[in-house]
Amino acid sequence: MVLWLLLLVIAIPLGLDLYMPVPEGNPLSVEKVELGRRLFRDRRLSRDRSIACSSCHDPERAFSDGRPVAIGIARQVGRRNAPALINRGYGRAFFWDGRAATLEEQVLQPIQDPKEMDMTLGEVSERVGLPPHEISRALASYVRAILSGNSRFDRFVNGDRRALSPEQQEGLRVFRGKGNCTSCHVGPNFTDERVHNTGIAWRDGSFLDEGRSAVTGQLADRGAFKTPTLREIARTAPYMHDGSRLSLEDVVEYYDRGGNANPALDSELRPLKLTASEKRSLVAFLRALSGTVSGR
Amino acid sequence: MKKTTLAIVIAIAMASASAGAQDAERLFKVAMNTELVEGNLRAAIEQYRKVAESAPRPLAARALLRMAESYQKLGDVEAQRIYERLTRDYADQREAVAIARARLRPDSRMGSRRGDRAVWTGSEVDLFGTISPDGRVLTYTDWARTNNLMLRDLQTGTSQPLTNNTTFGEFGFTNFSVISRDGQQVVFNWQPRDTGREELRIMSLQRPGLSATWRLYENQGKDFVRPFDWSPDGKRIAVLVEREDRSSQIGFIDVPSGTLRVLKSIEWRGTERIVFSPDGRYIAYALASSEFPGQEHLFVMAIDGTRETVVDADPSRNQVMGWSPNGTLLFASDRSGSTALWAVSIEEGKPKARPRLVKADIGTSWSLGLTQAGALYVWKRASIPNVVIARIDLQSDNPLDVTAPVFHRFVESRGRPQWSSDGKQLLYVSCGSTGGGPCKIFVRSMESGAVREILHTLRYVGLPRFSPDGKSIATDGTDAKGRRGVHLIDVQTGQTSEILRFEPGSSRRVLGWSADGNGVLLQLNGGSQTIVVRRDVQSGNESEILRTGRVENEIRMSPDGRFAGLLATESGVNRSLVALPIGGGAPKELFRVGSGSEINWQWQWLPDGRGVVVIAGPTGSNAPPPELWLVSLEGQSRRLNIDMSSWEESGHFRLSPDGRHAAFVAAAGNPGAEVWALENFLSGVN
Numbered sequence: 009m010v011l012w013l014l015l016l017v018i019a020i021p022l023g024l025d026l027y028m029p030v031p032e033g034n035p036l037s038v039e040k041v042e043l044g045r046r047l048f049r050d051r052r053l054s055r056d057r058s059i060a061c062s063s064c065h066d067p068e069r070a071f072s073d074g075r076p077v078a079i080g081i082a083r084q085v086g087r088r089n090a091p092a093l094i095n096r097g098y099g100r101a102f103f104w105d106g107r108a109a110t111l112e113e114q115v116l117q118p119i120q121d122p123k124e125m126d127m128t129l130g131e132v133s134e135r136v137g138l139p140p141h142e143i144s145r146a147l148a149s150y151v152r153a154i155l156s157g158n159s160r161f162d163r164f165v166n167g168d169r170r171a172l173s174p175e176q177q178e179g180l181r182v183f184r185g186k187g188n189c190t191s192c193h194v195g196p197n198f199t200d201e202r203v204h205n206t207g208i209a210w211r212d213g214s215f216l217d218e219g220r221s222a223v224t225g226q227l228a229d230r231g232a233f234k235t236p237t238l239r240e241i242a243r244t245a246p247y248m249h250d251g252s253r254l255s256l257e258d259v260v261e262y263y264d265r266g267g268n269a270n271p272a273l274d275s276e277l278r279p280l281k282l283t284a285s286e287k288r289s290l291v292a293f294l295r296a297l298s299g300t301v302s303g304r
Numbered sequence: 305m306k307k308t309t310l311a312i313v314i315a316i317a318m319a320s321a322s323a324g325a326q327d328a329e330r331l332f333k334v335a336m337n338t339e340l341v342e343g344n345l346r347a348a349i350e351q352y353r354k355v356a357e358s359a360p361r362p363l364a365a366r367a368l369l370r371m372a373e374s375y376q377k378l379g380d381v382e383a384q385r386i387y388e389r390l391t392r393d394y395a396d397q398r399e400a401v402a403i404a405r406a407r408l409r410p411d412s413r414m415g416s417r418r419g420d421r422a423v424w425t426g427s428e429v430d431l432f433g434t435i436s437p438d439g440r441v442l443t444y445t446d447w448a449r450t451n452n453l454m455l456r457d458l459q460t461g462t463s464q465p466l467t468n469n470t471t472f473g474e475f476g477f478t479n480f481s482v483i484s485r486d487g488q489q490v491v492f493n494w495q496p497r498d499t500g501r502e503e504l505r506i507m508s509l510q511r512p513g514l515s516a517t518w519r520l521y522e523n524q525g526k527d528f529v530r531p532f533d534w535s536p537d538g539k540r541i542a543v544l545v546e547r548e549d550r551s552s553q554i555g556f557i558d559v560p561s562g563t564l565r566v567l568k569s570i571e572w573r574g575t576e577r578i579v580f581s582p583d584g585r586y587i588a589y590a591l592a593s594s595e596f597p598g599q600e601h602l603f604v605m606a607i608d609g610t611r612e613t614v615v616d617a618d619p620s621r622n623q624v625m626g627w628s629p630n631g632t633l634l635f636a637s638d639r640s641g642s643t644a645l646w647a648v649s650i651e652e653g654k655p656k657a658r659p660r661l662v663k664a665d666i667g668t669s670w671s672l673g674l675t676q677a678g679a680l681y682v683w684k685r686a687s688i689p690n691v692v693i694a695r696i697d698l699q700s701d702n703p704l705d706v707t708a709p710v711f712h713r714f715v716e717s718r719g720r721p722q723w724s725s726d727g728k729q730l731l732y733v734s735c736g737s738t739g740g741g742p743c744k745i746f747v748r749s750m751e752s753g754a755v756r757e758i759l760h761t762l763r764y765v766g767l768p769r770f771s772p773d774g775k776s777i778a779t780d781g782t783d784a785k786g787r788r789g790v791h792l793i794d795v796q797t798g799q800t801s802e803i804l805r806f807e808p809g810s811s812r813r814v815l816g817w818s819a820d821g822n823g824v825l826l827q828l829n830g831g832s833q834t835i836v837v838r839r840d841v842q843s844g845n846e847s848e849i850l851r852t853g854r855v856e857n858e859i860r861m862s863p864d865g866r867f868a869g870l871l872a873t874e875s876g877v878n879r880s881l882v883a884l885p886i887g888g889g890a891p892k893e894l895f896r897v898g899s900g901s902e903i904n905w906q907w908q909w910l911p912d913g914r915g916v917v918v919i920a921g922p923t924g925s926n927a928p929p930p931e932l933w934l935v936s937l938e939g940q941s942r943r944l945n946i947d948m949s950s951w952e953e954s955g956h957f958r959l960s961p962d963g964r965h966a967a968f969v970a971a972a973g974n975p976g977a978e979v980w981a982l983e984n985f986l987s988g989v990n
Contacts, residue, residue: 025553026609027568166564167524185808190549191785195569275802 017041021157021300022166024196028097028152034112034145036152044150045303047143052135054125056081061118061147064090067304070240071154076251080124087123087217089251091236092244094301097152100201104233104249107223111148116140150303156239157196159299172296179293182286187263189290191276198238198297205232206277207268208248215270217250230272242295256291328359332367345374345754365390365397369404373641402661403640423458423681424979431670431683431738431977432480436487439675441509442979443481443490453478453492455509458979466490466512473497475514482541483509483673484534491520491531491541502528504541504557521562529557529564532578533587540607542578542587550786554578554589556607567609572785573597577624577671580607581631586653588615588624588633597763597784598742602635604653615648615655621742622646625682626674628986634662634680636669642714643669643737645680645982662985667716668737672979678986684737686978687971689952691719691732693748696959696966698934704946704966711748713755718743719955719969720767724774727961729795731758731777733765740764745777747795750965759798762791767814770795772821778803778841780814790814790824792841803841813858819865825849827859834859836868850886857905861886863913867937869894871903878903881918883937895920895935904930904953911961919948919957932957 017036020026030036047053048061064078065071071093073079078086088104096102102114118124119132129140136143161180163171172180183189194200203220209231210216220229233249247253253262264287266279282290335351338344352371356364368386375383390397390404424442433443433454442456443466450469457463469475474497481492487509494505494517502523507516520541523529528546535541538559545553545566552574555566573592580587586604593599600622602615616622620639627633632647637659639646645663649656668684675681693711696704713732717739721732728750735743741764748755758777761784768779777793789805803824806812815825815836823838826846836850836859850859850868857871857878867883872893874880880896881903897903897920904919915937921930929949935941951957955969 020609025566025568026555027605027612028609029612030610032611165524165527167522169524184549190551194549194551194571196553196566197569200571 018153018155019302021155021162021302023157023159023162023299024095024155025098029100030097030152031110031112034148036149040146040149041153042150043138043142044146044148044153047136047147048150050136053119053127053132054081055127055131058082059125061115064118064124065093067301070094070156070243070298070301071303072244074245076246078124080121081126084123088249089246092240093151094154094156094239095197095237096154098197101203101234105220105223106201106203106234111151112144115147115151116144119143154301154303156237156301157299159239160296161293162299164296173292175289175292176296177293178286179289179291179296182282182290183293186282186286187280187290188276188278189263192235193238199235201234203229203232203234204274204276205230205270205272206248206263207231207270207273208233208250208252208262210268210270210273219249228272231270232272232274238294239297239299240301242298256294257287260287260290325360325363328355328363331355332359332363335367336370339370339374339756345752349374361394362397365394365400368394369400369640372404399661403644403664405664420980420982422978423981424456424461425686425976427976428454428456428463429683429977429979431672434482434673435675435681436483436509437485437676438487439677439679439681439981441483442672442681443483443492445478445481450474451477453481453490453494453507455512464512466507466509467494468514480530482531482533484538485536486538489534489538491534493528493530504529504531504543504562506559518560519562520559521557521564533580535580535584535607536582537584540580540584542580544575544578546574554587554605556587567605567607568612574786576669579624579627581627581650582629583631586650588627588650590622590624590635592742592763592784593619594784595761596759597761598744598759600742602633602648604633604650606653611653613654615650616659618659621669621736621744623669623671625669625671626680628674628678629676632986634671634674635659636666636671638669640664643667643716645985663982666982668980670738678983680982680985682980682982684978684980685717685971686976687952688714689717689719689955689969689971690714691721691955691967692970693721693730693965693967695964698944698963701945703944706947706970710965711753713746713748715969719952721956721958721967721969722767722769723958723960723967724770725772725961726774727965729770729774730960730967731768731770732967733768735764741782743781745793758793758795760791760793761798761800762793768793769814769816771817772819778814778817778824790826804839804844815859815861819863825861827855829854829856836861850884852884860907860909862909863911866913869907869909869916871905871907877923878905881907881916881935892937892939894937894939895933895941900924906953906956908958910934911959911963917957917959919951921948 017038051057051060058081064073066073073090078090102108108114119127133140160171192200192204215231220232247259253259264280264282267277332355335348339348349371352367355367368390372383372386387404391401430444432445435442444454446452446454451473452465452467452469455464455466476494476496479493481490483490489506489508491506494503503519504521505517506520526548530544531541533542540556542556551571553566553569557564575589578587578589588604590600590602599619601617602622604615605612618639620637622635622637625634625636632649634647636643637646642665645666646659647662648659668682670683672681672683691713692709694704694706694709715734716737718733718735721730723730730748732746733743735741743765745758746755762781763784764782766780768777775795781791782788790803792801792803811829813827815827818838823840826837826839828835832854834852834855837846837848839846855870860869869883871878872880872882881894883892883894895918900922902923907916907918909916916935918933918935919930932944932946933941950970952969952971957968959966
């Protein structure tokens with residue numbers, strides 16, 4: 009019965025876990041997902057009614073925006089790249105610095121961020137005629153319904169040995185082996201949901217963004233950011249928390265040289281010494297992680 | 305007015321009682337830290353005493369229990385008195401009393417209690433199968449001759465093959481098998497010799513033979529699917545999918561369609577068992593903690609994927625054993641100091657109450673399944689390994705004094721004691737009842753007698769060794785992501801860091817520390833050569849120390865660095881021990897055995913480097929125990945009159961640096977493994 013209800017609300021595509029950690033206080037329902045979908049596109053959630061959640065998380069771009077960093081109301085430039093909001097129902101930490109522990113908590117923060125939507129919860133509640141907790145639950149439910157799966161990789165893993173080209177299969181071998189990618193990009197969602205310092209924030213001897221450290225105050229967390237999913241990655245350029253890498257080739261080159269050396273560099277990063285052919289194969293494999301995106 | 309005053313007085317009293325309880329809880333945690341992390345048993349005992357005097361009865365009983373354990377670690381008979389006090393004065397605290405009673409038993413080994421019986425003992429016994437629902441037959445794998453799937457009739461004591469190999473792997477290879485809940489079918493791993501692709505096959509137990517089996521599932525690539533349990537209706541098989549990148553997923557395969565449904569991806573954590581609830585609506589499993597792989601927590605998940613519940617997150621090693629017919633989840637846990645059987649009632653996928661002890665000291669966490677009558681069948685080692693420290697006088701006619709051991713501690717497996725270079729600390733390892741991990745490292749202070757666990761982050765440790773200054777431990781091992789390498793562990797904090805990662809298939813092995821304590825020695829085998837290098841711990845730079853013809857055994861450097869010792873093989877048997885001078889010169893043969901005998905790989909240099917201690921003896925399953933020999937660099941040998949009959953082969957024999965103590969692993973009981981049936985315990989559970 010419960011399975012039937014769940015399937016009625018969201019269909020889990022090939023490649024993703026059947027189990028999604030939905031909080032008991034906010035069970036999925038068709039009504040909530042639909043309300044969340046409307047709120048997600050509702051520009052009344054921003055002070056000047058100029059932007060909605062979908063402005064930075066465009067359903068046509070796998071719920072990312074194609075810009076290096078997010079743009080808020082009044083053309084305010086944010087600090088970080090708008091992450092692709094796919095498969096976040098499986099997440100354990102939210103935002104690039106992992107500062108939110110639940111989706112219910114996460115969805116309300118951009119609304120209140122002065123550089124994003126700049127509203128108070130009271131104001132937005134009055135505008136849409138819903139109490140904040142209902143807005144939170146509906147938006148979180150909708151985000152849980154945004155799923156990407158059934159990619160060529162998924163079909164390959166599930167028995168269709170022709171779903172990946174020989175070059176992509178070679179890329180998969182690099183991904184799992186010499187590339188050491190699975191040290192962080194693990195599991196069906198290609199993320200360990202943990203933070204790592206890959207050196208991206210390190211420029212000219214200092215951190216441009218403290219990352220996780222700004223949340224925890226821990227020196228070890230300086231410059232550390234959450235591992236993003238790699239699903240739909242071909243459609244979510246530019247890359248990294250600051251959008252500083254424009255192409256997948258650029259990303260692969262960066263990791264091949266072991267990242268930017270800095271005092272808190274993650275021990276998983278080291279020069280990979282990939283050949284040109286291996287780099288091409290790896291990029292070809294990454295492109296095979298695009299599938300069908302639900303929730304659009 | 306009076307009523308108001310009374311209410312205020314009661315409120316103040318309640319508040320202060322509550323504050324007192326919180327203080328006691330805080331002090332209890334401090335005491336546990338003192339005992340388990342700092343290893344200061346005397347101080348911990350005083351802290352536990354204060355808790356016991358001031359805390360509410362449940363916490364007081366727990367404090368008394370830990371206090372008794374601390375005394376027990378010190379070898380103090382006060383432990384017995386506290387256990388007696390618990391059974392006498394704390395009858396309402398059933399869990400603590402049950403543990404105390406178990407500890408008070410003169411022989412608390414399984415088998416001494418009513419309802420426990422060994423049903424199969426011998427060299428064939430393995431742990432890859434399950435018991436049938438009626439308890440009559442057991443599946444297992446013949447590892448010695450054919451690699452056939454086998455069926456053991458426990459009533460007649462006979463075995464029969466279920467697959468058709470007449471030589472090892474003639475048609476294919478098998479390992480895990482599970483009998484269905486109706487006892488009619490068995491699902492098993494099968495890797496046909498011709499395709500090499502792992503499959504899950506199903507066979508009717510009424511019609512043995514490969515030709516009558518059918519393929520339920522074929523693995524993709526190098527993935528591996530391990531079957532764990534049939535659903536009660538026989539329509540699903542719970543499995544663990546081990547992916548090529550070492551990550552794992554929990555799921556089930558539909559019968560007969562063979563469709564795999566992944567319920568949950570568990571990164572690199574793996575699990576040792578997945579069992580269906582009696583109604584088939586839930587599965588239970590244990591997963592390693594992300595932070596400390598040595599700790600495993602219990603979960604229950606709805607098979608439709610709608611809910612997962614943490615059943616128990618005690619910071620201990622826990623493993624699912626089975627599910628009783630009335631919905632009580634049985635699990636093994638070492639939370640009380642040794643592996644015991646615990647139970648927790650589950651209702652609608654959630655725990656109804658706190659876990660409670662069912663049977664103390666069962667000596668294993670490996671379940672072969674529950675029968676319909678409620679008997680739990682378990683695999684266990686036939687012998688009980690103990691790390692022992694005894695006084696030794698190499699000049700005496702009876703060198704080893706085992707009648708009064710300095711230290712005697714049960715370990716489930718491994719042991720592998722190692723001394724620090726000053727002889728003040730001894731470390732040893734326990735890797736679970738099967739020996740496959742997760743592994744715990746303990747350090748015993750020879751001065752205080754305290755034993756403490758080092759909370760490292762490795763999943764498996766090979767052979768840990770103290771650095772020359774005793775502050776670090778270097779060990780080969782497997783990290784939480786399943787990768788092999790060399791790691792450094794801080795003895796005080798447990799902080800673990802990787803020195804070197806082994807590539808898949810690497811032949812590198814760790815030989816120990818360099819004399820300066822800044823590097824580790826590694827042995828590299830390649831082609832026809834073996835090279836020993838020193839790898840600097842900080843820089844990772846390597847420098848060659850020795851290059852020689854290929855040596856399959858481990859090379860051991862003498863303490864003064866003048867010689868490299870190695871075992872030379874003849875027809876695959878270790879026949880002689882040879883010392884190669886590092887500075888050049890002819891190799892010296894130090895010791896040799898005749899045909900029919902072998903030198904054990906656990907030989908060691910004497911602490912002063914002037915000779916070696918060698919364990920050697922006849923080969924063969926019924927051979928007499930090996931002998932211990934003292935051999936000088938000049939090749940003069942003297943047999944030491946030490947009874948090695950209880951010596952555990954994988955457990956080492958290590959002389960302390962001053963040569964006055966020996967640490968080794970002694971095992972009481974028979975070699976091999978046993979299958980036990982634990983019966984008549986469900987009435988207490990239900």
